[in-house]
Amino acid sequence: MPSAINNTILTLKESATLGVNQKALRMRKEGVDVCHLGFGESPFPVPEIMVKALTQSAGIKNYLPGLGLPELRKESSDFYAREFEIQSSWENTVVGPGSKELIFHLLMLLEGPFIIPAPSWVSYGPQAHILAKDTYTIATERKDSYRLQAEALAQLCGTLGKGQKILILNNPCNPTGAVYPDQELQALAKVCREEEVIVISDEIYSLIDFRKEKFSSIGRYLPESTVVTGGMSKAFSAGGWRLGLAFVPDAMSDMIKPWNALISETFSCVNAPVQYAALEAFSQFEALRPQIQRFTEIHSVAGSYLFKRFMQMDLNCPEPEGAFYLFPDFQNHQEILKKRGITKCHELVDDLLNARQVAMLPGTDFYMKPEDLCVRVASVDYSGEEVLEHFPGLEHCNEAWVEQRMPKLKTACDRIQEWIS
Numbered sequence: 253m254p255s256a257i258n259n260t261i262l263t264l265k266e267s268a269t270l271g272v273n274q275k276a277l278r279m280r281k282e283g284v285d286v287c288h289l290g291f292g293e294s295p296f297p298v299p300e301i302m303v304k305a306l307t308q309s310a311g312i313k314n315y316l317p318g319l320g321l322p323e324l325r326k327e328s329s330d331f332y333a334r335e336f337e338i339q340s341s342w343e344n345t346v347v348g349p350g351s352k353e354l355i356f357h358l359l360m361l362l363e364g365p366f367i368i369p370a371p372s373w374v375s376y377g378p379q380a381h382i383l384a385k386d387t388y389t390i391a392t393e394r395k396d397s398y399r400l401q402a403e404a405l406a407q408l409c410g411t412l413g414k415g416q417k418i419l420i421l422n423n424p425c426n427p428t429g430a431v432y433p434d435q436e437l438q439a440l441a442k443v444c445r446e447e448e449v450i451v452i453s454d455e456i457y458s459l460i461d462f463r464k465e466k467f468s469s470i471g472r473y474l475p476e477s478t479v480v481t482g483g484m485s486k487a488f489s490a491g492g493w494r495l496g497l498a499f500v501p502d503a504m505s506d507m508i509k510p511w512n513a514l515i516s517e518t519f520s521c522v523n524a525p526v527q528y529a530a531l532e533a534f535s536q537f538e539a540l541r542p543q544i545q546r547f548t549e550i551h552s553v554a555g556s557y558l559f560k561r562f563m564q565m566d567l568n569c570p571e572p573e574g575a576f577y578l579f580p581d582f583q584n585h586q587e588i589l590k591k592r593g594i595t596k597c598h599e600l601v602d603d604l605l606n607a608r609q610v611a612m613l614p615g616t617d618f619y620m621k622p623e624d625l626c627v628r629v630a631s632v633d634y635s636g637e638e639v640l641e642h643f644p645g646l647e648h649c650n651e652a653w654v655e656q657r658m659p660k661l662k663t664a665c666d667r668i669q670e671w672i673s
């Protein structure tokens with residue numbers, strides 16, 4: 253008998269990033285030479301210190317407290333305070349099975365309309381949809397590298413009226429690679445304070461910042477109403493370990509009791525061995541720092557290469573400053589694409605995958621209009637082990653090195669260039 257399924261869930265599709273990954277991997281398995289610029293997963297091995305700690309903790313089998321191992325909550329909140337000036341005491345720090353799940357819980361816990369800057373990461377919208385939350389997207393502009401501007405936020409808040417609102421701010425940003433400068437964060441914080449906006453600041457890429465300046469969280473300027481999320485998935489290369497963190501400001505500590513209750517009725521706790529391994533990562537961070545720095549430098553080299561090639565192809569694209577993504581658009585080529593019947597970004601992405609075996613994601617998955625012809629490009633299709641072994645240091649990396657050690661990035665660019673000429 254066919255099962256009756258919840259209608260809200262029936263309208264969901266598989267998360268775009270996971271879906272394109274499956275398709276590209278299936279094509280590769282069938283022997284197709286795919287350049288996979290669709291999926292953003294760190295290509296590097298998990299640092300040895302963490303693997304060792306995980307192995308040694310494998311025998312720990314007890315349930316841990318729902319909010320997380322107290323020692324991990326202490327070490328991670330101390331680390332975020334030292335590194336990023338996030339003020340959240342350990343009692344208000346929450347450990348979850350990935351920051352994705354913690355963001356979902358936050359949307360469940362916090363009342364009020366949900367504001368998503370466009371472009372933004374794929375999962376925020378579907379999560380809000382599952383929870384039947386009123387959702388508003390705010391358009392951003394390419395000239396601002398698609399960073400949300402305070403005026404645009406103020407304008408939307410003005411139309412929403414009084415009462416609590418929730419803003420998701422992703423910094424550094426997936427899909428654009430943009431990082432917010434201090435003055436923009438200060439301006440946004442001012443509007444948030446005036447308009448009763450709580451910020452969920454998704455900072456899962458905060459350790460992957462290419463700039464010379466120190467990374468700033470909006471939590472520095474809006475400490476009383478910013479919840480910062482982060483975790484082990486990106487800079488620590490351990491996405492599959494599923495460990496995320498949320499730092500609730502002390503001023504919002506009344507969230508912790510209901511959150512603990514929600515956790516106790518849903519995932520219970522994050523698996524114990526991974527929490528012990530994460531504890532080791534934070535308590536031994538100084539030993540890990542050079543490795544994490546090297547990963548970041550390699551991400552910056554890959555991002556710069558793609559950016560330069562995209563500029564040569566006359567794509568419009570903000571220069572990436574962090575994370576491992578770029579967000580070009582093909583508007584300067586719309587005439588040639590139109591002749592081939594391509595006027596929307598999903599048609600563009602389908603054609604590039606079918607005709608040239610280059611996988612990317614359409615801008616529509618990131619809340620952009622189809623005619624914008626935007627695509628999300630991930631810059632991690634290379635062997636992390638090999639690249640690490642041969643990395644000569646940032647200052648000695650040139651295009652020839654990238655093309656030798658990250659050949660799929662070169663091939664992808666060559667194929668895109670041929671495709672648009």
Ligand SMILES: Cc1ncc(COP(=O)(O)O)c(C=O)c1O
Pocket residue numbers: 292349350351352353373422425426454456482483484485491494495496
């Ligand atoms: C912007 C952004 N936020 C959150 C996540 C989820 O990370 P986690 O593995 O901690 O759930 C991702 C992962 O792709 C991401 O790109």
